[in-house]
Every structure is written in C-alpha cells, then in structure tokens.
Amino acid sequence: MAFFRAENISISFGGLKALNGVSFDVRKGEIFSVIGPNGAGKTTIFNCINRFYDLDEGAFVLEDHVISKIKPHEVAEMGIARTFQNIELFKNTTVLDNLILGRHRRRRSNVFTEILFSRSVQKQELESREKAEEIIDFLDLEAYREQRVINLPYGVQKTVELGRALAMDPKLLLLDEPSSGLNVEETEDLSFWMSDIKEELGITILLVEHNMRFVQQASDRILALDFGEIITQGNPKDVLNHPEVMKAYLGEEDVFTQS
Amino acid sequence: MELVNEILQTVLSGISIGCVYGLVALGFVLIFKATEVINFAQGELLMLGAFISYSLITMLNFPYWTALLVTVIFMGFFGTLLERTVLRSLVGEPVYAIVIVTIGISFFLRSVVSMVPGWGTDTYGFQTPFTEKFVRTGELVVSWEYLAIVLITTALILVLFAFFRFTRVGTAMRATSQNQLAAVYMGISVTRVFSLTWTIAAALGGIGGILLSPITFVHMNMGFIGLKAFPAAVLGGFGSLPGAIVGGLIIGITESLAGFYLPEGWKDIAAWIILIGVLVIRPQGLFGIQEKKKV
Amino acid sequence: MKTDYNEDIRLFKYRSTFFWYLALVIGCLILPLLLDEYLISQLTFICMYAVAAVGLMLLTGYTGQISIGHAAFFAIGSYTSAILTAKGVPFILALPAAGILAGFVGVIIGRPILHLTGLYLAIATMGFAFIVDEILVRWESLTQGNMGFYVDPPSIGPFIIDTELRYYYLTLVVLILTLFAARNILRSPTGRAMIAIRDSEVAAEAMGINLAKFKTIAFAVSAFFAGVAGSLYAHKLFFINPESYTILLSIELLAMIIIGGLGSLHGAVFGAVFFIFLPQVIIMTKDYMPVYIQNQTGLEPALFGLLIVLVMLFEPMGIYGRWLKTKFYFEMFPLYKKDSFKREKKYQKAERH
Numbered sequence: 001m002a003f004f005r006a007e008n009i010s011i012s013f014g015g016l017k018a019l020n021g022v023s024f025d026v027r028k029g030e031i032f033s034v035i036g037p038n039g040a041g042k043t044t045i046f047n048c049i050n051r052f053y054d055l056d057e058g059a060f061v062l063e064d065h066v067i068s069k070i071k072p073h074e075v076a077e078m079g080i081a082r083t084f085q086n087i088e089l090f091k092n093t094t095v096l097d098n099l100i101l102g103r104h105r106r107r108r109s110n111v112f113t114e115i116l117f118s119r120s121v122q123k124q125e126l127e128s129r130e131k132a133e134e135i136i137d138f139l140d141l142e143a144y145r146e147q148r149v150i151n152l153p154y155g156v157q158k159t160v161e162l163g164r165a166l167a168m169d170p171k172l173l174l175l176d177e178p179s180s181g182l183n184v185e186e187t188e189d190l191s192f193w194m195s196d197i198k199e200e201l202g203i204t205i206l207l208v209e210h211n212m213r214f215v216q217q218a219s220d221r222i223l224a225l226d227f228g229e230i231i232t233q234g235n236p237k238d239v240l241n242h243p244e245v246m247k248a249y250l251g252e253e254d255v256f257t258q259s
Numbered sequence: 260m261e262l263v264n265e266i267l268q269t270v271l272s273g274i275s276i277g278c279v280y281g282l283v284a285l286g287f288v289l290i291f292k293a294t295e296v297i298n299f300a301q302g303e304l305l306m307l308g309a310f311i312s313y314s315l316i317t318m319l320n321f322p323y324w325t326a327l328l329v330t331v332i333f334m335g336f337f338g339t340l341l342e343r344t345v346l347r348s349l350v351g352e353p354v355y356a357i358v359i360v361t362i363g364i365s366f367f368l369r370s371v372v373s374m375v376p377g378w379g380t381d382t383y384g385f386q387t388p389f390t391e392k393f394v395r396t397g398e399l400v401v402s403w404e405y406l407a408i409v410l411i412t413t414a415l416i417l418v419l420f421a422f423f424r425f426t427r428v429g430t431a432m433r434a435t436s437q438n439q440l441a442a443v444y445m446g447i448s449v450t451r452v453f454s455l456t457w458t459i460a461a462a463l464g465g466i467g468g469i470l471l472s473p474i475t476f477v478h479m480n481m482g483f484i485g486l487k488a489f490p491a492a493v494l495g496g497f498g499s500l501p502g503a504i505v506g507g508l509i510i511g512i513t514e515s516l517a518g519f520y521l522p523e524g525w526k527d528i529a530a531w532i533i534l535i536g537v538l539v540i541r542p543q544g545l546f547g548i549q550e551k552k553k554v
Numbered sequence: 555m556k557t558d559y560n561e562d563i564r565l566f567k568y569r570s571t572f573f574w575y576l577a578l579v580i581g582c583l584i585l586p587l588l589l590d591e592y593l594i595s596q597l598t599f600i601c602m603y604a605v606a607a608v609g610l611m612l613l614t615g616y617t618g619q620i621s622i623g624h625a626a627f628f629a630i631g632s633y634t635s636a637i638l639t640a641k642g643v644p645f646i647l648a649l650p651a652a653g654i655l656a657g658f659v660g661v662i663i664g665r666p667i668l669h670l671t672g673l674y675l676a677i678a679t680m681g682f683a684f685i686v687d688e689i690l691v692r693w694e695s696l697t698q699g700n701m702g703f704y705v706d707p708p709s710i711g712p713f714i715i716d717t718e719l720r721y722y723y724l725t726l727v728v729l730i731l732t733l734f735a736a737r738n739i740l741r742s743p744t745g746r747a748m749i750a751i752r753d754s755e756v757a758a759e760a761m762g763i764n765l766a767k768f769k770t771i772a773f774a775v776s777a778f779f780a781g782v783a784g785s786l787y788a789h790k791l792f793f794i795n796p797e798s799y800t801i802l803l804s805i806e807l808l809a810m811i812i813i814g815g816l817g818s819l820h821g822a823v824f825g826a827v828f829f830i831f832l833p834q835v836i837i838m839t840k841d842y843m844p845v846y847i848q849n850q851t852g853l854e855p856a857l858f859g860l861l862i863v864l865v866m867l868f869e870p871m872g873i874y875g876r877w878l879k880t881k882f883y884f885e886m887f888p889l890y891k892k893d894s895f896k897r898e899k900k901y902q903k904a905e906r907h
Contacts, residue, residue, distance in 0.1 A: 544674065
C-alpha cells in the first residue's frame with residue numbers, strides 16, 4: 001500500500017499547464033526523487049502539497065487521508081515538513097529558536113497560560129528544547145546555537161532549515177533542492193544525513209533535485225517530469241538513462257555542470 | 260429635474276475635490292513606486308505650495324499663472340533639496356525608518372510655516388481668474404473654480420503620461436520602479452531617479468496647493484488633506500498612477516454625496532467605509548496586482 | 555551536548571541581568587521622591603505610553619503587522635473605563651475590562667482585515683480609527699460626544715489614588731506587569747509564531763502556524779494593552795473627549811516604537827521616554843533662544859520634528875540599536891572596530907508593478 005500518493009494531479013497558471021495528470025506513489029521509508037529541467041513543475045508539486053496553490057484536478061493522499069482540501073497550516077499537522085529552494089528561515093532569530101519553531105505543531109498551551117508562563121508551559125518549553133538539542137547534535141550545529149540566522153553562511157542556513165523540518169517529527173519530509181548552493185563537502189554531509197534520516201529516523205523523503213550525481217546516489221526511485229508531464233518513473237538507473245530524459249536535459253545546457 | 264441637477268452639482272464638486280485628492284495621491288504613489296516609502300509629508304508639501312502662491316499673489320502681486328509657474332518651480336526645487344539633504348543618506352536603510360523621517364518632516368514643515376512672519380496660524384484666501392465666475396447650461400450652474408481644477412488636473416495627467424511614456428528619463432523611472440537592481444545593471448542612475456521623483460512629487464504637491472486654495476482656503480492644517488488622499492491611493496492599488504486618480508475621484512464623489520444626502524458625520528467616514536469594504540473583497544485595491552511570493 | 559535547559563527558559567538568563575533590572579525598578583521607585591509634581595506626572599505619562607507602545611510593538615515589531623489605528627483601541631479603553639467607573643464599577647475591574655473590550659474589538663475587526671498585507675493593512679486600521687473616532691462623537695447618549703466625559707480619580711478598595719505620586723506608582727506597576735506579560739508571550743510558542751509570521755509567512759504556514767489565528771491573537775493582545783493604557787490615561791486626565799484620540803496619537807505611537815527600535819521591548823520603553831521627555835527638554839532650552847522664536851507656538855513641534863529626523867538620520871535602527879552598539883563598544887573595548895555594525899546597503903530587488 002502506498003504511503004503517500006499523488007492521484008492524477010493537474011494545475012495551470014493563466015492557461016499554462018504546470019502539472020498535467022501526474023500520478024505517483026511514495027512507499028514508506030524510501031527516498032523518492034522528482035527530477036526535470038527548470039520549469040518542469042517540480043517545486044509546484046511541493047507548493048500544491050503545502051496548499052499554497054489549489055489543485056485544479058486530482059488529489060494528494062497521505063495514509064488514506066485526502067490532504068488536498070485541508071488548510072495550509074494543517075498540512076504540517078498531518079506530519080509533512082518541508083524545506084525551500086531559496087531558504088525561508090526566520091532570519092532575525094537564533095538557530096535554536098528556528099528549531100524550536102519546528103515544534104509548533106506540538107503546542108498544547110494557549111495564550112493565557114503563556115502570559116503566566118505556567119508550569120505546563122515551562123514543561124513544554126523544556127521538551128521543545130530537548131528535541132532541538134537532539135537536532136543540534138544530529139546536524140552538528142553546536143557552534144551556531146545562539147547565533148542569528150541572518151549572520152550564518154549559506155550552507156549552514158540550509159542545514160538549519162533541514163533541522164527545522166526535522167524538529168517537526170515529520171512522517172514525510174519534502175526537500176526542495178537541498179544540495180543547490182552547497183560545496184562538495186557540504187553535499188557529502190547532506191547525503192550522509194539523508195541516509196541517517198531514512199535509516200535511523202525512519203522518515204520518508206520526497207526530494208526535488210537538480211544535481212544528477214546526488215540524485216543517483218540518494219534515491220530509491222525517481223520520477224522524471226518535463227513540461228508538467230511524466231516522462232518516466234522507476235529505479236534510478238533506468239530513469240537517468242531513459243532517452244527522453246536525456247533529451248529533456250540536453251535541451252538545457254548547463255544542467256550537468258550545475259551542482 | 261431639480262433632483263438630477265442637484266445630484267449633478269454634487270457630483271461635479273466631488274469630482275473637482277477628487278482631482279485634488281488624486282494629485283496628492285499621485286505624489287504618494289510616485290514616491291512609493293520609486294522608493295517603497297510612504298511620504299507622510301506629501302500633504303505638507305501641498306500646504307507649503309499654497310502658502311507660497313498666496314504670498315506671491317497677494318504680497319508681490321504676481322498674476323495667477325505666473326504665480327502657479329513660480330510655485331511649481333520652487334516646490335520642485337524644494338523637493339530636490341529635501342532629497343539631497345535628508346533622504347539621500349537614508350537610501351538602503353529600512354523603509355520604516357525613512358517613513359518616520361517623513362513624519363518628522365511633516366511636523367517640522369507644519370510648525371515652521373506657522374512661525375513665518377505673515378503666514379502664521381490664520382486662514383487666508385486669494386483672488387484667482389476663476390473667482391466668482393460661473394458656467395451655466397440650462398439649470399446647471401458650475402463654478403469656474405471647480406471646473407479649472409478638473410481641467411488643470413486633466414492637462415497635468417496628460418503631461419505626466421507623456422513624460423513617462425515617451426521620454427528617456429520617464430522610461431528610466433518606470434524601469435527603476437519595477438526592478439532597481441536590473442535598472443542599475445542597465446546603467447540607470449538610481450540616485451538621480453530618486454531625486455527626480457521627489458522633485459516631481461513636490462511639484463505636484465505645489466500645484467495641488469494652488470488648486471485647493473480657493474476651495475478650502477490657505478492655512479497651516481490644510482496638509483491634513485493628505486489623510487484623504489491616502490485612501491484614494493490605496494483604493495487605486497498604491498502602485499498604479501491612473502489608479503490614484505480614479506481612487507481620488509471615487510473618494511471625492513462619495514464624500515460629496517455623503518455630505519449632501521447623509522446625516523452629519525457620514526461625510527468624513529464614508530470614504531473609509533468604502534475603502535475598507537473594497538479591501539476586504541479585493542486586498543490589493545482596485546488596480547493593484549496581487550503578488551504572491553515565490554518559494 | 556546540553557542537557558539542562560532550565561537556565562534557558564529563565565526570565566533572566568544571567569544573575570547579573572536580574573540585578574540590573576532590580577536596580578532599575580528600585581531606581582524607578584525612588585526617583586519620584588526627588589522630583590516635583592509636574593515631573594512625576596511626566597513619568598506617569600511615560601509609563602502609560604510605554605504600556606501602549608509595548609502592545610503596538612508586539613503587533614508591529616514582532617508580528618510585522620503595521621497598525622496606524624491604535625488610537626482607536628486607546629480610546630475604547632478610555633471610554634470603557636470612564637463609563638464603567640461612572641456606573642459604580644470599581645476601578646480595579648474597570649481597568650482590565652477596558653483592555654478586554656479593546657482586545658475583543660481587536661478580534662472582531664482583525665478577522666476580516668488581517669489578511670491584508672503591509673501598507674493595505676496600515677490604511678485599513680487607519681480607517682478603522684477614523685470610524686471609531688466618529689462613533690465617539692456621534693453616540694452622545696453613551697459618550698456625551700464632543701462635550702466630553704468627566705472621570706473620577708481611581709480607587710482600589712478604600713485607597714484613593716488621588717496624588718501624582720500614587721498615580722505614578724499605579725502606572726509603574728501596570729507597566730511592569732505589561733512587560734512581564736509581553737516577555738512571557740515572547741518566550742512561548744505564541745511569541746515565536748508571531749516572529750515567524752514577521753520573518754516568513756510561507757515558512758510559518760509550512761511549520762503549521764495558523765496565520766489567521768496568530769495574527770488575530772497578536773492584534774487582540776496588542777489592542778488589550780492599548781486599552782489598558784487608555785484606561786490609565788482617562789483616570790489621569792479626569793476629562794476625556796474624542797479630540798484626544800486622533801490620527802496623530804496613532805502616528806505618535808507608531809513613531810515611538812520605530813524611534814525606540816523595532817523588535818525589542820526595550821525599544822518600546824525608550825520610545826515612550828523619547829516622546830515624553832524630549833518636549834520637556836525643548837521647553838527648557840527655550841530660554842536661550844531669541845525672543846521672537848521663543849514666543850512661537852510652533853516652536854516645540856518644529857524642533858520635535860527636526861529631532862525625529864536627526865535621530866533617524868543618525869541611527870536608522872532606533873535608540874535600541876544605538877544602545878546595543880554602545881554596549882558592544884564597551885564590552886569589546888579597546889578592540890571595537892568601526893565597521894562591526896556596517897551593513898551592506900541594498901537595492902530593492904523585488905519585482906514591482
């Protein structure tokens with residue numbers, strides 16, 4: 001049984017079909033990648049899952065719950081976390097606060113108990129911090145704990161964003177081009193973490209990526225998109241050697257040099 | 260028939276006051292588009308223009324049209340000066356800091372005007388070529404003062420339109436307002452564009468002042484008209500020049516009709532009720548474009 | 555790895571910070587004993603405006619939602635408290651009631667307008683303030699319109715607060731409670747959600763933060779404090795009428811928090827101090843000016859406007875920004891480098907139409 005399913009999803013912007021009848025299944029515990037040239041509709045899938053856009057047709061199903069009609073903030077409550085292509089951190093606060101914000105969906109307090117900072121709020125704060133410290137430890141962010149995000153180098157910011165998503169204790173993690181802008185070392189760290197996330201934390205990952213070498217290494221299965229339609233899907237080797245995929249990428253010159 | 264006339268009269272006076280709102284709103288929008296700053300001193304620029312034209316006409320006996328020209332030139336110069344001395348050093352600083360600076364400027368201008376000998380806190384009026392002249396068509400009587408506002412505003416809008424559409428500088432200004440970074444890469448001097456924007460906005464304020472004077476008279480608080488031009492600019496979408504004028508007209512007409520047909524008190528808030536109503540339905544104003552952040 | 559987090563969630567992270575604040579509070583308690591009645595009443599105004607400024611800071615400085623309509627909540631607080639106490643309700647109940655009603659109105663009007671962004675929200679709140687002001691003028695049976703409303707000095711039980719000194723202590727206590735409440739909110743999930751909304755709405759939503767809900771909470775809490783400040787204001791002046799709550803008050807409150815320094819509670823208090831004390835300083839310097847200028851009524855606002863411009867030119871990040879730099883300078887002395895806080899000036903990259 002599929003863990004997460006896209007059923008025949010379509011969306012268009014001003015007459016342009018960004019996604020056209022796309023269906024795929026993500027199995028529990030796997031890393032499933034979506035590839036395709038710029039403008040193929042990869043990030044649009046994420047934005048639709050997060051309900052920033054309304055689907056014209058089709059549905060997303062997570063463990064038998066249809067999640068394409070709920071409110072945007074409820075998506076997180078269903079256990080879906082994500083990162084963003086161009087980093088959307090809360091940049092005027094510290095790394096620690098960003099991570100604790102990931103715990104927001106566990107909030108049990110209300111504004112009245114918070115004004116008094118009651119025992120239960122204190123307990124909740126301690127729990128959030130414990131979780132955040134685990135992540136700081138896991139992602140090696142110790143040195144940056146109290147620093148404001150805006151002052152951090154790009155690569156570290158990307159890591160913080162991954163950490164913030166992990167702090168949510170998600171079932172499904174959506175990563176939007178996690179390796180873009182990273183240097184070789186940082187990319188290696190990333191694939192190391194990703195396999196840990198998969199193996200140790202048991203989190204299913206849906207990945208959108210541009211860096212082919214990285215995708216090939218990391219993914220269990222791949223879906224290739226172009227112009228909002230599926231070219232092919234299956235195991236990494238087959239998909240990457242598929243003639244249509246090669247053609248879609250050759251049309252765009254800088255793809256293999258970009259990493 | 261009498262009712263129709265009455266309504267027409269009211270609407271016409273609404274249109275003319277709406278034109279002044281529109282002019283002030285145009286000043287807001289110009290500066291906002293170029294710098295993302297809301298200029299809280301726009302109304303005070305109008306007041307300053309009104310006082311200057313008053314002095315030129317009554318103290319120095321300038322003819323009306325000469326006074327208008329001199330005021331516009333002076334105000335344009337004043338806008339440039341303001342930009343050079345105060346605002347230029349703030350380019351790149353947080354927008355809200357600059358907004359507060361314009362609030363400070365508005366306090367300052369209003370108070371300084373009250374301290375100038377011969378101006379002070381009194382209310383003044385002056386003669387214009389349109390004073391006490393009327394156009395009659397059938398039963399309808401229209402004051403030239405009102406008509407002049409509409410005509411001069413229309414002419415001004417045409418000039419501005421031509422400027423932005425057909426001149427190099429105008430095109431550069433439009434480009435800068437859309438994407439500053441790209442404009443810089445294209446070799447446009449953003450500083451000069453900012454400076455010019457303040458010049459034009461101040462000059463527009465000056466014209467607004469002269470036009471408004473015969474209707475509300477000249478006094479230190481006439482700058483509060485800026486508070487009416489705000490909803491006008493927002494109604495239009497705060498980024499659209501024609502929107503500012505249309506917004507001004509809507510506010511002017513509403514106010515005029517509400518003042519005539521509704522109980523006392525409605526005149527001042529009718530415009531705001533309409534504005535909030537529009538925003539609840541169309542959060543980006545009538546002519547604005549909804550922008551969604553790309554992620 | 556860190557294992558004890560209790561110290562992280564304490565109100566004062568370091569013992570020394572606690573002592574500094576304690577010293578400050580003691581200073582605030584002793585200070586009025588050295589001042590005359592007039593200056594004590596100025597201190598009272600500082601506390602009062604600081605309460606409202608803290609409220610607006612939560613909304614504008616922390617949640618990023620600009621309001622140019624807080625005079626309305628201030629007014630609602632004033633009138634609620636005035637009317638309730640006139641009907642015999644004790645002040646100790648009227649004060650929170652003023653805040654609660656203001657907060658409630660905040661929820662009602664916040665819901666439909668809080669999806670507006672930036673400028674549009676600012677203008678909508680400004681319109682709301684105009685409408686409230688007009689209602690106060692017209693609803694004569696309740697507010698006595700432009701005639702104004704007389705308010706009694708407050709009493710708590712048998713204790714009547716009728717001297718400047720007593721009233722100062724009352725407002726000081728309210729201010730301290732306000733700061734406590736604000737601080738607690740800020741170190742709880744609600745406060746973090748507010749900051750998240752300010753920094754990135756999309757990411758906040760993806761974290762599961764209900765934007766409408768938390769914006770409304772911020773609006774309500776902010777209105778609550780403005781209402782409480784309004785109540786204090788009414789009982790201080792003994793007489794209120796709609797003219798005290800114009801757009802200028804809203805703009806002043808906004809200017810206060812920006813000059814104080816957005817995004818810090820210190821800034822709200824600094825801003826209130828700046829706005830109350832500066833006019834006093836200007837009055838004091840008046841004697842040294844030429845007679846013609848001295849006698850001008852426009853002198854104070856002119857200088858005030860000029861000083862606002864100068865302060866922002868000198869320190870666009872507000873007084874709190876300067877405070878941080880000064881502190882940093884002494885901590886780092888003599889290693890302080892002039893460029894430590896230099897920021898890159900940026901061109902606005904945003905695409906606009």
